[in-house]
Every structure is written in structure tokens, then in C-alpha cells.
Amino acid sequence: MSAPLPSPTVPRTSGASPEATAMIAVLAYSGITVALMQSLIIPLVPALPQLLGTTPAGASWAVTATLLAASVATPVAGRLGDMFGKRRMLLVSLVLLVAGSVVTAMADSLAPMVIGRALQGLAGGVIPLGISAMRDQLPADRVGSGTATMSSSLGVGGALGLPLAALIADHTSWHVLFWISAALGALALALVLRFVPESPVRTGGRVDFAGAIGLSAGLVFLLLAISKGPDWGGAAMTGLFGAAAVTLAVWGWWELRTRQPLVDLRTSARAPVLLTNLASIALGFSMFSVRLVHPQVLQTPVETGYGLGQSMLVVGLVMAPQGLVMMAVAPLSARLSRARGPKVTLMVGALAVTVGYALGVPMMSEIWQLVLISCINGVGIGMAYGAMPALIMNAVPVSETGSANSLNTLMRSLGNSFSSAITGVVLAHLVIGFGTATIPSLTGFQVVMIIGGLAALLSFALAAAIPQRTADAAGKT
Structure with a gap:
């Protein structure tokens, strides 16, 4: 095996060290940049058939390709990070992100767009790799807050991508979106090279x-x-x-x-890991439900009696606070995990999301109501996502943190995908006539919110079933 890439070192002696702070900031920024790629294209979707000279079904592959590539790359990158170095795989992932952004920025037809979006999706392992690198390198008193911040970056990037994309797409060429994403990725690459050390924890072995x-x-x-x-x-x-x-x-x-398996299923079957991953699916489902409902309510014509008739830019601005709240509560999530254990933090987060959905069913008639519900959900999701890495990492060997965190991130993404599919079915069947077309009804939106609340409640129940002794130990790491 070749020698590790040169990198700085981060001492484990002082939580206040500037090196530790820089590492957390750089990895969180990298996570946000990768997550931005998922939502950056959303404002373009209705116009893609015309822009690329294809059908709506063909244009949808610009979204699907990223989803598929990320699902494949996330667990593989995590395992390779355990074997050959987390920093090395972070750099590979960010290079793929930049390459995909450049290909997409130059695209004028469907094929290069899909190829570029798939390359962007291959960077999906950045967040779990960053979490694992923090466990290996950060001072012990910074691990909790650092991993909570990194974990929440998935939601932050997704929320901030909408207003950014809508603003840019309204005022310049859509190609600029992807040139900007290439620049953001290149900056992340440079920062990781400068501030993130290579982990000394490696398993070696052969690739499965x-x-x-x-x-x-x-x-x-x-x-x-x-x-x-x-x-x-x-x-x-x-x-x-x-x-x-x-x-x-x-x-x-x-x-x-x-x-030497890609995923150690015996470890994954342990109650703390299995229950945390199942809770992640349920919470990922719940998180995505509100992101699917609120934009449609905002853009539904006022003439329906329940739509708010707003632009995509307003949609982005309404959804953005959720991501900011998630990042803001990450330190609180870490403090609660230290005091009461991450099991309690996960339960509190899931309960907060449940309350948000319960309030969100009747509260859809004003913009401020949607912002409030999004922020409540942001608090809950930020708390819960911050607790999950601690529960996972305490239940697996240090040599498997990359693959275990990657599997957990994959579970959240599967929850998002299930939410999208079920929401689509519900909204396709609960419709009203509007002119010559049919659009989702208010009842349809409310049913989706109820399902999202039930998913959050299921996440709470799964978190409550996590063995207490393991959860207590996780709070002390």
C-alpha cells in the first residue's frame, strides 16, 4: 500500500485547540457542500425537458442518477475509508464532486447531465467519512459537538440549496449553478488538504x-x-x-x-446499531415529508382556497430556516447527550418532530406558520441526527466507524426515498380539479403530514428500545 498523503496533525489534548476548531469547520463545510448538490437542481426540474431537449421522464434521471450513485458510493466509501484512510477517501469524493459539477455545467443535453449528476452523487460518502475522521482525530471533549455538527450538515445543505438555486436560476444562466458548485467543491478540497489530518486508524485488508x-x-x-x-x-x-x-x-x-466483508452484518445486527438504523429510516422519512408538502402548498394557486401562490425563491426562503436551526442546535444536542446520553437526545428529537407534524396538520394557511413548523422540525431533526453517530460509534469497533456511519447515512437516505414515493402516491390520489388539470388537495397534504408525524413517533419508539447501558456508554465517549 502506498504511503499516506501528507497532512497536518490534530492533538487530542485540548478541545479549544485552533486545529480542532478548523477541522470541524472544514468538515462541516464539506458536508454542506455535498448536501447542496441534492437540492440545487430542484428549481430547474420543471424546465429541464426544454433545456436539455428531452422528455419529463428523461429529465427526471438528472435527479435519480444522483440518488442511485450516492446510495452505492456511501457504504463503499465508508469501508474504503476504514481500510485506506478517511482523509484519502474524502479527497477522492471531493474530486468526484468537482468533476461532476464541471461536466454538468458544460452539459447541453441529457447524457452529460446524467453523467455529471452521477459523479456528484459519488461524493455521498463525505458526511459519514467526516464523522468517522472526527472520532479518530478530535480531542475527546470535542467529538460530540463535532460529530453532531457534521451530522446536521446533511439537512443544512439540503435546506440552503433551494433559495440559492432559485435566486441564481432567476437571474442568470442555469449553467452558473454548477460552476458555483464546482468552485464550492474545489474550496472544500483545498481546505481538507490543508486542515484535515489522516486518521491513524486503519484496518487494511482486501476490498470485498x-x-x-x-x-x-x-x-x-x-x-x-x-x-x-x-x-x-x-x-x-x-x-x-x-x-x-x-x-x-x-x-x-x-x-x-x-x-473481510464490506459490511459486518453481525455488528450491524447488534441491538444498538440495528435500532438506531431503523430509527434513522423512520426519521429520514419524516424529515422529507415536510420538505415535499410545504413547497407544494406555497406554490399552489391562491384560487384553490388553501394554496399560497408563491414563487420558488419564496419557497427556498421559507425552507432555509430549517437547515439553519439544525446547525444551531447541534451543540445543544451534544450537551444533552453528554448529560443524559444520546438515546435520550434521539428520543427528544423524534418527539419534537412529532409535535411539529401535529401542529403542522392544521397550520398551513400562512407563510409564518410554515416557517414555524419547519423550525420545530429542524430542532428535532438536528437533535436526533446529532445523537445518531454517538450511538453507532459506541456500538462498533473503532476500525469499523467509517462503514458503520456510512450505513447509517444510507438508512436516512432510504427513509427520504420511501417518503418521496409514498408522498407521491398519496398526493396523486387525493386531488381536486383545477381548470383542466388536477392538483393535490388540502386533504392530501394533511394526510402526508399525519404519516410524517407517525413516522417520527415510530422513530421515538425505536429509540426508546435501544439498550440503556449502551446508550449511557455512548454519552461518555
Whole structure:
């Protein structure tokens, strides 16, 4: 194996060291930059068929390609980080992000757009790699707040991408969006090179290529069934779900028998890890529900009696506070985890999201109401996302933190995907006539909010079932 890339060092002696502060800031910025890529394209989606000379179904691949690539890259990057170095894989991921942004910025047809978006998606492992690097390198008294901040960057970037993209798209060429994302990625790359040290914790060994291919294929089948199944029809959806089940079953059989698996399923089956990952799916589902409902309520015509008739820029500005709140509560999440344990923090966060949805069902008639509900959900999600890394890292060996955190991040993304699919089905069936078209009804929006609240409540119940002794130990790390 080649020698590690030269990098600075971060002492574990003082939580107030400027090196530790710089590392947290750089990794959080990198996480936000990667998360921005997920939402940056949303304001462009309605115009993509005309911009790229394709059909609406074809244009949707600009979103789907990123989702699929991220789902494949996240667990693989985490395992490779454990084996060969988290900093090294961070740099590889950011190079892919920059390359994808440049390809997309130069695109004028569907094929290069999809290729560029897929390359951007391959950077999806940055957040779990950053969390694992913090555990290995930060002073002990900064690990909790650092990982909570890094974990929340997933939501922050997603929330800030909407207003940024809408503002730029309204005033200049859409290509500028991706040139800006390339510049942001290049800055992250330079900062990681300068301020993030290489982790001394490595497992070495061989890459489980069969496991990587099996997991990638299973996830692609599953996510295609979720994202494309409704458009392709019942037979295709059933076939894709069946292919996913068979592929993932064979993959699991292989992982349990190989000496150096991509994902240690025995470790993942431990109650603290399993329950935290299941809670992550439920909370990821819940987090995405409000992000799907509020923009549509804001843009629905006023003439319906419940729509607010706002522009995409206003939508972005309404949704942005959620991300800012998530980042703001990260230190509070870390303090509560130190005092009461991350299990309690996860429960508090899930309960706050549940309350937000309960209030959000009747409160959709004014912009300030939507901002309030988004902020309440932001508090809950920020608290919960900050607690998850502590629960995961305490339950797995230090040598597996990269792969374990990557799996947890993947679970959140799967929750997002399930939310998108189920919300789409609900809103497609609960509609009203408007002119010559049909649009989602107020009842449809309220049903989605109720489902989101139930998902948050399920996350609370799963968190409550996490063994207390493990949770207490996690709060002390």
C-alpha cells in the first residue's frame, strides 16, 4: 500500500485547540457542500425537458442518477475509508464532486447531465467519512459537538440549496449553478488538504468487490422500484422489488461468509446499531415529508382556497430556516447527550418532530406558520441526527466507524426515498380539479403530514428500545 498523503496533525489534548476548531469547520463545510448538490437542481426540474431537449421522464434521471450513485458510493466509501484512510477517501469524493459539477455545467443535453449528476452523487460518502475522521482525530471533549455538527450538515445543505438555486436560476444562466458548485467543491478540497489530518486508524485488508457489487445492485433495484416504479407500471415495480429482495438476500449470505466483508452484518445486527438504523429510516422519512408538502402548498394557486401562490425563491426562503436551526442546535444536542446520553437526545428529537407534524396538520394557511413548523422540525431533526453517530460509534469497533456511519447515512437516505414515493402516491390520489388539470388537495397534504408525524413517533419508539447501558456508554465517549 502506498504511503499516506501528507497532512497536518490534530492533538487530542485540548478541545479549544485552533486545529480542532478548523477541522470541524472544514468538515462541516464539506458536508454542506455535498448536501447542496441534492437540492440545487430542484428549481430547474420543471424546465429541464426544454433545456436539455428531452422528455419529463428523461429529465427526471438528472435527479435519480444522483440518488442511485450516492446510495452505492456511501457504504463503499465508508469501508474504503476504514481500510485506506478517511482523509484519502474524502479527497477522492471531493474530486468526484468537482468533476461532476464541471461536466454538468458544460452539459447541453441529457447524457452529460446524467453523467455529471452521477459523479456528484459519488461524493455521498463525505458526511459519514467526516464523522468517522472526527472520532479518530478530535480531542475527546470535542467529538460530540463535532460529530453532531457534521451530522446536521446533511439537512443544512439540503435546506440552503433551494433559495440559492432559485435566486441564481432567476437571474442568470442555469449553467452558473454548477460552476458555483464546482468552485464550492474545489474550496472544500483545498481546505481538507490543508486542515484535515489522516486518521491513524486503519484496518487494511482486501476490498470485498463481490460485496460491493452485490450491495450496489440491490440498492439500485430497490431505489429504481421506489423512484421509477410508479411511472413504469405495476409489473416493473414488482419485478424491481423482487430483484432487490433476491439480490440483497444473496449479498447478505455472502457477507456473512466472507472473511473481510464490506459490511459486518453481525455488528450491524447488534441491538444498538440495528435500532438506531431503523430509527434513522423512520426519521429520514419524516424529515422529507415536510420538505415535499410545504413547497407544494406555497406554490399552489391562491384560487384553490388553501394554496399560497408563491414563487420558488419564496419557497427556498421559507425552507432555509430549517437547515439553519439544525446547525444551531447541534451543540445543544451534544450537551444533552453528554448529560443524559444520546438515546435520550434521539428520543427528544423524534418527539419534537412529532409535535411539529401535529401542529403542522392544521397550520398551513400562512407563510409564518410554515416557517414555524419547519423550525420545530429542524430542532428535532438536528437533535436526533446529532445523537445518531454517538450511538453507532459506541456500538462498533473503532476500525469499523467509517462503514458503520456510512450505513447509517444510507438508512436516512432510504427513509427520504420511501417518503418521496409514498408522498407521491398519496398526493396523486387525493386531488381536486383545477381548470383542466388536477392538483393535490388540502386533504392530501394533511394526510402526508399525519404519516410524517407517525413516522417520527415510530422513530421515538425505536429509540426508546435501544439498550440503556449502551446508550449511557455512548454519552461518555
